[in-house]
Amino acid sequence: MDPIVLIDVDRCVGCYMCQRACALAQCIEINEVTRFAEVVRPEDCTGCMACERACPYDCIVVVSDESQVPLRAKITLSRVRRYATKRLVLGDPRWSVRRGAEEMTKEGVGSLLLMNGTKIVTETDVLEAWIGGREEEPLINFSKDAITIEGKATVEEALRIMLEKCISHLPVIERGKLSGMISLRDVLRASSVTSPILDESILPINPREKIEKYAIQVPVVGKVTNRELYSILKERKLKATVVREGEKVGLISIRDLTKAMAKGKSLDDLIDPRWINPVSSEEQISKAIAIMMEHNLRHLPVFQGAELKMLSVKEIAKHAVWIKVT
Ligand code: SF4
Ligand code: SF4
CATH class of the missing domain: 3.10.580.10 (CBS-domain)
Structure with a gap:
């Protein structure tokens, strides 16, 4: 079995130590966009563990068998809470639909949470109202019950729900309270960084595919x-x-x-x-x-x-x- 290099991106500070340690095989690079370490050439990895030893923040674990992946890493690397953003944009249910559209535009988001996150109104909802000439009506009239996900759920579960329900965001709940949002883009990020954590349901994206x-x-x-x-x-x-x-x-x-x-x-x-x-x-x-x-x-x-x-x-x-x- 080929070696698997796991990188805990939540702790990675992009210090380049692992990239330097892997100068020979050049498997690891700091992603220019995310500024996190990334395994770019897993097929060239020799399993020498130089990157693991070089990381000052203990972000890297090199294993030679998937069954060796520490249970904690397996669980935490696939949690929704790891990839959710903390930023929540809340709206007032009494606002007009047009006011809601203004808020979405100002905040650069595609939905507003209402009533402590129990209701959600999306771009599609406000546009339906506009087409129907109802843009001055209160936002709450066009909201739906929010579909939420627990922070401890897996990213695959979040993706499954989003694809099944045709939605692109899910409010995240921690200890009964709204704590953030996870989007399809966050899932994509998770899919690229957790690709070594394989289970039957995940087919990681091959970055070299056309x-x-x-x-x-x-x-x-x-x-x-x-x-x-x-x-x-x-x-x-x-x-x-x-x-x-x-x-x-x-x-x-x-x-x-x-x-x-x-x-x-x-x-x-x-x-x-x-x-x-x-x-x-x-x-x-x-x-x-x-x-x-x-x-x-x-x-x-x-x-x-x-x-x-x-x-x-x-x-x-x-x-x-x-x-x-x-
Ligand atoms: S284990 Fe060795 S070859 Fe593999 S990524 Fe780390 S430093 Fe590079
Ligand atoms: S050595 Fe550790 S903290 Fe530094 S870039 Fe690599 S993984 Fe990140």
């Missing part, structure tokens, strides 16, 4: 109004799509619709796309993930030959876990 495998076909639109974009996304069950005007390529998403609503635009105004350089489908998926993490993007336009496609955090995350279809 983007082609994950890119999905979407309608490529030109100039569209807010109303037209909403109906395209709703019909195709998408959160974003690719836009092309002449040589320029970009994205438009439900986040842009929420921004337009917050700015007081009308449904018949043209929507402003975000111009984003597409990545090539021939590139490695690790490059796309790094761009998405760095620029806080949930989607990326992709060129596959002459065709334009789209990459989404959800599509990448789906490949991280095998889900039994019943």
Whole structure:
């Protein structure tokens, strides 16, 4: 069995000691985006344990058999609480839907928690209200019961719930209290760092795989109004799509619709796309993930030959876990 190098990223300070210790095999690098140590060439690892000895913070464990993975590492590395963000954006249930859209835009989030986290209102909910001409009604009218997850649950469980319920965030509960949020992007981060912790349900993402495998076909639109974009996304069950005007390529998403609503635009105004350089489908998926993490993007336009496609955090995350279809 090949050696497995486990890195506890919660304690890693990016000091480069492990990277220097592995100068010969060059298996470990500090990720330029996350600033955490990362095993980039696991196939070249000799199991010499130099990295484990070099780490001043005891972040690294090298094992030669999966059964040797310390139980504590196995459990803690896959916990939701490890990857959840502490930042919670709470809304007032009496706010109007438009005020809710303004708050989401200001905070850069896709949902607001109401009533101590027992209710949630998402971008999709506020857009439904806008389309129905009900944007001045109280937010609470468009909220749903929040689906939550315990901090001690596993990341795979969080992903399973998010994919099953078609949601991208879950409020996290610790000792009966709201403590943070976990998103699909956090799951993606967890999938890359916990990949050595294998069990039957996890198929880790191979960072060298081509983007082609994950890119999905979407309608490529030109100039569209807010109303037209909403109906395209709703019909195709998408959160974003690719836009092309002449040589320029970009994205438009439900986040842009929420921004337009917050700015007081009308449904018949043209929507402003975000111009984003597409990545090539021939590139490695690790490059796309790094761009998405760095620029806080949930989607990326992709060129596959002459065709334009789209990459989404959800599509990448789906490949991280095998889900039994019943
Ligand atoms: S065990 Fe040795 S070869 Fe493997 S990552 Fe650590 S230093 Fe590099
Ligand atoms: S030596 Fe330890 S703390 Fe330093 S970068 Fe490597 S894993 Fe992180």
